[in-house]
Amino acid sequence: MAMTPIEDLIYSIGELEELIGTVCFKKLIPASPPDLRDFNQSLLPEIKFILEQNGIYSLYSHQLEAINEIINGKNVIISTPTASGKSLIYNIPVIQSFLENKGTKALYLFPLKALQQDQLKHLTILTSALDDEDRPKVALLDGDTPQYRRRRLREQPPNILITNPDMLHLSILPYHNSWSNFLKDLEFVVIDEVHTYRGVMGSNMAWVFRRLERIANYYGKTPIYIMSSATVGNPSSLSKALIGKDVVCISKQSSPTGRRHIVFINPIQSPSLSCLKLLEMAIKRRLRTIVYTQSRKLTELLGLWINQKGSHFKRLVKVYRAGLLPEERRDIEAKLASGELLGVVSTSALELGIDIGSLDCSILLGYPGSIMATWQRWGRAGRKRQDSLVALIAHEDALDQYIMRHPETVISGAPEPAILNPENPRIMEKHIECAACELSISTSEPFYSENKTIQQTIEALTRRGKLFFSEDARTIFAGGKYPHRFVDLRGTGSKFRIVHEKDGNTIGDIDGIRALKETHPGAIYLHGGRTFRVTDLDFDLKCIKVEDFKGDYFTRPLSQKETSIIEEYESKVVFGTLIHFGKIRVREEVVGYEMRSVRGQRFLGKKELELPPQVFETEGLWLEIPDFIRENTEKAFMHFMGGIHAIEHAMIGVMPLLVLTDRSDIGGISQTIHPQVGKSTIFVYDGIPGGIGLTKEAFKKASDLIRKSLGVIESCSCELGCPGCVHSPKCGSGNRPIDKAAAISILRQIIKGKKKREEDAPRLINQAVKIPKQRVSRECDKPKLDISSIRFGVFDLETQYSAQEVGGWHLAHKMKVSCAVLYDSKEDRFLEYMEENVQDLIARLKSLDLVIGFNIKRFDYRVLSGYEDGSVFSTLPTLDLLEEVKKRLGYRLSLDHLAASTLGSKKAGNGLLALRWWKQGELEKLIRYCKEDVRLTRDLFLHGHEKGYLLFKNKAGRLVRLPVSW
Incomplete structure (x- = not known):
């Protein structure tokens, strides 16, 4: 009986010289009828x-x-x-x-x-x-x-x-x-x-x-x-x-399927060349074929090879990637669907349900990172119930090699759970701002009243001037217009623009969390098939400048990390030790970078950098390594730190087997002695500020995480460690130190250690070293000022000259005092001063426990510095109400505005009138005006102290609350 084209292709794979001995798994899944x-x-x-x-x-x-x-x-x-x-x-x-x-x-x-x-x-x-x-x-x-x-x-x-x-x-x-x-x-x-x-x-x-x-x-x-x-x-x-x-x-499948032939190939030589050979064999048999790659760059490299194969092959096979014009992509899709094209090489862009007809073969160049994506891509073949070939060609990294050694993980394993975290504080805050802008939030609506986390977030946003309560505290309004433009649906932090320094054209952008690692000065950056070198990283403008690069090396960042535990949410026994999950703070500093040749990754040198550290809070798990395991490892003359470092890499490498994620979304750090835990500890954390639930899910599957990590390391044939088991391409220390043997020994001792009884777990957890929580100071945590126990003064002054007359505001010390008024809380009266009494005024200010004013630091103290050294005033305990308002809002409000909105009172004049009264000798009007400003400032202070807020009219003209905490 003659073989079908698919059967002939599978037979030829085993006979082809370049692929002999590389097929490590084959399976035929029979057809299934429809229901x-x-x-x-x-x-x-x-x-x-x-x-x-x-x-x-x-x-x-x-x-x-x-x-x-x-x-x-x-x-x-x-x-x-x-x-x-x-x-x-x-x-x-x-x-x-x-x-x-x-x-x-x-x-x-x-x-x-x-x-x-x-x-x-x-x-x-x-x-x-x-x-x-x-x-x-x-x-x-x-x-x-x-x-x-x-x-x-x-x-x-x-x-x-x-x-x-x-x-x-x-x-x-x-x-x-x-x-x-x-x-x-x-x-x-x-x-x-x-x-x-x-x-x-x-x-x-x-x-x-x-x-x-x-x-x-x-x-x-x-x-x-x-x-x-x-x-x-x-x-x-x-x-x-x-x-x-x-x-x-x-979720029950009742549609029919054709026979599916599965082949796993672990190439001895180049995975790309093996893939291209398989593609060529399929096209020669007129089998419609798609090849999925892991990156745009690899897609483009395969496209170059296809172009070198001659016009006939080039006409039948196209490359589909980001960067193509929309009409080019539509043309490829249509020609695939019609059969005019027999092959396409694509990134994940064709993974989703775009109509490209029914294909015969789906070849994955590299494991896509999840069981779900594997079957989604394989599902492109055999849609008309015909026989199909689906293949996986492995790269040398740890995850691919694990799959080659454990094919049942993909064939029989359950798809990974997809994880999201709506309670990520950064994400939540931005969208609540958007929600309030779209429609003011009522405290009686379920959106607010039935969710404590939303209530707490709104309170935090009002303290920062992002949201405002109405006067009756029943409605919440947005602080600005169209906050939507500051929300990146695909990121949590700010974006840096990448621009070409020669013409200023924008090449792309990068998330602020990754900017320091991937686009530091001197970094070699790939984008759209082009190679650039970073020449400048501007934090203020959030701009990265690059130049074209034609060299033959790449860069790898070197970093130093510290991890501190903020709060432990949960702990449990796993095998012979404890694993914990909670909120942590990560501090990472990029201290330099390595240069390595593209061919063979030969070390070419390194350069130091001075960049600001990145500090963010996220969720993570941490695994304790018992003291006796450390002692045993060191007695065996193995490198203990190299061992736990290797385990950290292996755990991150196998995380995608447990959770639907990419390893670049996960970080880790190992410490021989963590000061809070008091033991050797391995941390694995979500690489996204606030966390997105990845390590939370991994914590639930802790035993699987440890077993699979050991499996990856043990089953690799290398001697000292390699990218197939414990080396990481993103390691901040250049994969040093790494000790594969120590990693195997440590994990075996954990797994074979005496399993602790479940009833012992609470005792163990309670007796574990107490983790001091690193409390984050918040405005609402500050003790309320007890004004009954202090002597405070409220102060304002008027001047003899305007700023224009003395040559500008920077020469305020030349403006001279015309009059000043100080309210003394101990005496409960207003004290009046003229210029000849300025020294008495200054002496009185020095005697107070707190000096209160409105724009006192930027104006009143500068005027007084014409009479005494200005450094004296910087030492006075001072509360500047205008400064506090600007901290909340990001912009200033006048005393008149705040007094009218909060107290229902208006100022008796203005600065120009005060100057005129001085020059005309109308001192009674001048002093009365100054005293009224002091009274308004005092009453605003007292209102804010008692109520916790002032009132003002926002840009939409609504009367809203401005939270204050003196």
Whole structure:
């Protein structure tokens, strides 16, 4: 019996000289039949009609189950493999709702433009059999939509608006009044590719959806959420965390599959060359093939090789990557779908559900970092139930080599859970600001009243002048306009722009957390296939300047790290030791960088740097190493620090097996003696400020983390350690010291150590060294000033000359005192001074426990410095109310404004009048005016002391509270 092209390809792999002995695993997964169901009574006749017109006469059981739940008003997550008909699940209920009520509106969200275009095309085809009046209007909104078109969409909204997360965040929610015609009829929110909303992106999107729900409720709507996802380990908890509502999970697969041949290849020589050889063999057999790479740079290198193969091969195979023009990407997608192209080399850009037809082979050049992504990419092949080949070609890093040695991890293992953390404080603060800007927050609405964390965050934001309570403290207003522009949905911190120093063109940007490591002065930076050298890093302007680089070396940062424990949340026994989880503070300083040759990574030298340290708080776990294990390791003449350092690298390397993450999102540090723990300790932490739940999930699977770490190290054939087990490409100390043998010995002793009884755990935890919490000082923690026990004075003065007359404000010491008034709290009276009594005034100021004024430091003390050395005044205990206001708001308010808003009193004059009264000899008016300013300043101080706030009118003209803490 003749072999099929797929079988012939698999046979040839084993015979090819370059690949002999490199195939380490083969498996055939048999075809599976569909589980079909007839249309039921929940579907309208019109729906059955359009389905039949599209050649659909029955539905998969999972489709029908999900559609029924949606029709019954439930929020649903569909987590099934590629090509399982997920788009029909959300399109059918939306179209049916429209047929029942022509005012129905639905919001469709897709993470990529190509997915938006695909959905627009599919909806058009699906509804083409309906008459015009029965066909829902569908429109697309993205960054390329012109302004006139956007205005029309707002005024005459479609029934289905297809857009992306950024447009929802930046263009719809902040301008919801303009979108009211759409939002008041919003019945459905469709969220595609939910598995991509994890980590920082997912944590941000969780808040975008909470804000959307709040705005929808304002217009009287509670939309149904329909979510679709690749197969992940926790679809229910992921979707619930994302939208903050209960969901029904549909994860049973009932669509058919063809036979799938799985091949794992661990190349002896170059993985890239092995991959290209396999691609060439597939194309010669007319098998449609996709190759997935790990980076844009590798994609481009493979593209160069393809171009060298000749015009015929070049015509059949294309490269798909970021940087291509939209029309170029659409052209490649269309030619793949039609069969005009037989092959494509792509980054993860083609991992999602973009329509490129059915392929025969899916080759992964490097493990993509998760079981979920592996099957998602493999699912591109065999979509028409034909035989397919899916292959994994390993790189030399630890994770790839672990997979080669344990293929069952991918073949039989459960997909990893996708993790997000809506309570990340940095992310939460920014979105609460956005929410208050979109719609003022009432203390009686559930958004505020039912969430203590939100209440605490709002209180912190009001102390920083980001939000303001109304006078009656029942409403919260935003402090600024359009804070949305400062929120990066894919990051937590500030962005640095990368610009070319020659022409000033922006090349890209980088998150502030990574800027120091990847774009320090002298760093070699890759972007879009080009190589640059960093010439300058400007922290004030958040700007990085680069120049073109043609050298043959790369750089690796060298850093020093310190970790301190702020709070321990949880501890437990794991094997023969303790593991902890909690909040930690990381201080990292980039102290220099190595230069290494591109070929062979030969060390070329290093340079020192003087850069400011990065300090951030995050979540992490820490593993104690018992003292006896350290003693045993050192007695065996092994390098203990090298051992725990190697374990740290191995733990970070295998984390993606437990949690859906990239190792670059995780950090670590090892210490022979940690001062707070009192023992040798290994820390692994979320590399994102505030934490995104990665190590929290890993803590739950601590025993698996330790076992897999040992497995990675033990099963590697190297002698001293290599990138396949314990070397890290991002190690801040250049992988020094590293002792593979010590790492194996330490982990074996932990695992084989005497297992402590569970009832002993509380005793062990309680008897562990007490960890002193490093308390962060907050405004609300400061003790309230006891004014009954101190003697304070409130002071103001007027001058004989204006700033203009003496040559400028910087010459205030020449302006001379015309009069001054001091309120003395001990005597409870106002004291008046003229210029001849200035020394008495200064002596009185020195006797006070506290001097209070309004702009006293920048003006009054400078004027007095004309009579006595100015350094004297810098030593006086002083409270400058204007300075306190500016700290809160970032801008100044006048005494007149604060007095009118808070006390209902206005100033009796102004500085120009005071000068005129002095020059005209009207001293009574002058002193009365000065005394009134002192009284207003005193009463503002007392009001703030008693109430904890002052009042002012914000830029929108609302009377709001300004929190103060004297």
